[in-house]
Amino acid sequence: MYKHIKSLTSLRGIAALVVVIHHFSYYTLPKTGSTLSAYSDFFRNGYLWVDFFFILSGFIMTHVYVGDFVSKVSLDNYRSYLFSRFARIYPLHIFMLSLFVGLEIVKIFLLNNPGFTGKFNLTALFANIFLLQAFDLNCPPLFWCNTYWNEPAWSISVEFVIYCIFPFLLFFILRNSYKNDWMIYFSTLLGILLLVAFTRGNLDSIIGVPSIARCGLECVLGIITYKAYRRGNYQKYFNLNLLAIISITWIIVIMHNYWHHWRSVHDWLILPAFSLLILAVAVSNNSMISKILNSQLMLYIGTISYSVYMVHWLIQEVIKLFWAYEFNEIFGKSFTNYEDLLALGAFLMITLFVASFTYRFVEVPMRNYLKSKLLATQY
Secondary structure, three states: OOOOHHHHHHHHHHHHHHHHHHHHHHHHHHHHHHHHHHOOOOOOOHHHHHHHHHHHHHHHHHHHHHHHOOOOOHHHHHHHHHHHHHHHHHHHHHHHOOOOOOHHHHHHHHHOOOOHHHHHHHHHHHHHOOOOOHOOOOOOOOOOOOOOOHHHHHHHHHHHHHHHHHHHHHHHHHHOOOOHHHHHHHHOOOOOOOOHHHOOOOOHHHOOOOHHHHHHHHHHHHHHHHHHHHHOOHHHHOOHHHHHHHHHHHHHHHOOOOOEEEEEEEEHHHHHHHHHHHHHHHOOOOOHHHHHHHHHHHHHHHHHHHHHHHHHHHHHHHHHHHHHHHHOOOOOOOOOHOOOOOOOHHHHHEEEHHHHHHHHHHHHHHHHHHHHHHHHOOO
């Protein structure tokens, strides 16, 4: 039985909130983004925390499954693992997708607007149902298309692909000596840099088929980071508090600035800092950072973070639709800067409230039910 690393749960919550603020401020109400960017581009760069998710996912899954796949990948273990991963992500995904379908029906019958058009077409719906958003091969260049109904769900589509190969990745990487870990880590970093440079030039635009490589390579970074954590010898040479401060400072410096030129390098430079942050806070201590991360509020936000991530785009769509219907104008068009920030605060409160509801009444019950049914079929 693996030991739960509480601080990483809290980091997941922070990452989800940064992504939510990024989406609202730069997609739904861009005036808010302009207001925030006048002081810092931290939230403009918020998409980078999706890459943090991918690295953290590699770390956590290694922590959970290292005992299952360290010596071999058996059919029973692999099937149990895959069922568990599917039950973790799919129920909430399909529930949110059903709400998006309902929203399209509302557009047709109540608002007399066209439904199931544009990115919300039926072909894209089919792709979303089967987690195939990243496999629309009819959209050059590099298969980049509007196949995403619930925009954040593109990441779970590619994650599930990586889930399928993760036990084999883990098996081979664990068999490598620690001396080779540095070579694997830096080779993987180089691979990510080449991927970014020769595709879209930044991590934000790498979706579709290339995003599978993005997720997989960053998952490898997470596995290697876990091996360093498991070995623990880094603690002899580095003070954990200092390591956390260095990684946080590194992240803030990168995210504070928005490089219009050398964008690929800018995005790529933050990835090692994410690894260091995970490494620094994974070991519990009495530092102020650990106390904050292990507080009840931070742990709760981290616990509901998947719901936060999955519900916020629907809330944005509902707000925009309601505003256009009620006031006959684009949401936020006449807002002042002060009202922009108030709207952001209200949106965050609504998102946390809805996510608390979906976590308690949808995510957990459906996950447990599906696990019981899927795992029961093995016996």
